Amino acid sequence: MAGVSFKDVAKRYGDVSVIEGLNLDIRDHEFMVLVGPSGCGKSTALRMIAGLEEISGGTISIGPRAVNALPPKDRDVSMVFQNYALYPHMTVRQNLEFGLKIRKTPKPEMDKLVDEAAEILGITHLLDRKPKALSGGQRQRVALGRAIVRKPAVFLFDEPLSNLDAKLRVQMRSEIKKLQHRLQVTSVYVTHDQVEAMTMGHRIAVMKDGKLQQLGTPLEVYEKPVNVFVAQFIGMPPINMLSATLDADGASLTGDGFRLPVPQKLRAATAGKGGRKVKVGLRPDNILPAGATARGESSPVEARVELVEPLGNELIVHARLGDNPLVFRLPPQATPEPGVTVPVTVELEFLHLFDAESELRLSV
Secondary structure (H helix, E strand, C coil): CCCEEEEEEEEEECCEEEEEEEEEEECCCCEEEEECCCCCCHHHHHHHHHCCCCCCEEEEEECCEECCCCCHHHCCEEEECCCCCCCCCCCHHHHHHHHHHHCCCCHHHHHHHHHHHHHHHCCHHHCCCCHHHCCHHHHHHHHHHHHHCCCCCEEEEECCCCCCCHHHHHHHHHHHHHHHHHHCCEEEEEECCHHHHHHHCCEEEEEECCEEEEEECHHHHHHCCCEHHHHHHCCCCCCEEEEEEECCCCCEEEECCEEEECCHHHHHHHCCCCCCEEEEEECHHHEEECCCCCCCCEEEEEEEEEEEEECCCCEEEEEEECCEEEEEEECCCCCCCCCCEEEEEEEHHHCEEEECCCCEECCC
């Protein structure tokens, strides 16, 4: 087993920089998720670990050794691809055996490894079938099995669930997480889906434009995003971001259609910043129906309803606070009509403040 380390890693294609100065330490046995929008460099980072992309600068290490110059076959990693990459003319067993045969694994050991992997993944009854006779979920299990049989130091997952339907994605992400816990293999998982990132990773690394924005546990990144991008990328429905100005004493916020007091725990961050333009981050879960019991300090506001999305157990309400869009949840019993104004309560304890110009977090 081994950790993975990026030290000042860069990747450039001519004059185009895809990754610049990436520093990231992935711990032994850790499930690390690289998450970000398309084109942020996360898949490139994964492929550089595997040796499928050459690095333009810096050092990548697996365990104690730098692997910059090692070919993929000598890096002791297994990769699970988005499109499964199964050989269509081979049976499931032959697909699982393929990498072992290249390594000249003895037949008795190969049979043992394949049978163990098939049992772990519940695909023993599929060993004689070919990929075309399998469902998407079954093909994904075979792809996982091909990675497992090699007993690598590191598992690499490149958006492995993106081709599955919504229900199967939920099931498979649970199975992958349980599998990683059972095998205790260092795993690096790439996704653009922040729900996958939040539910699967021990830690998540949020990337944008080839740069690491924030690294932390899912709860740390959710509760204390370091900038506006991270705040808006993590969380569903996305965080509300309101434009406002700090009043002269830094004790209150005024924006179009609202005025909110700054909670006591953030006063140190706003003291002496009167007149400063800020962005106020407010998660939908921290906007409550009028009369509901708030946690800590709170303030009432009135929102004009534009659209209501019923989800059975709750409503997602799209509204306006002055010119600011506002999304929040309500219980399903009372559905407000578009155009009406509804009173809601803002939980100030969970308010996030960012500088409007730098978009960096003001609060501690």
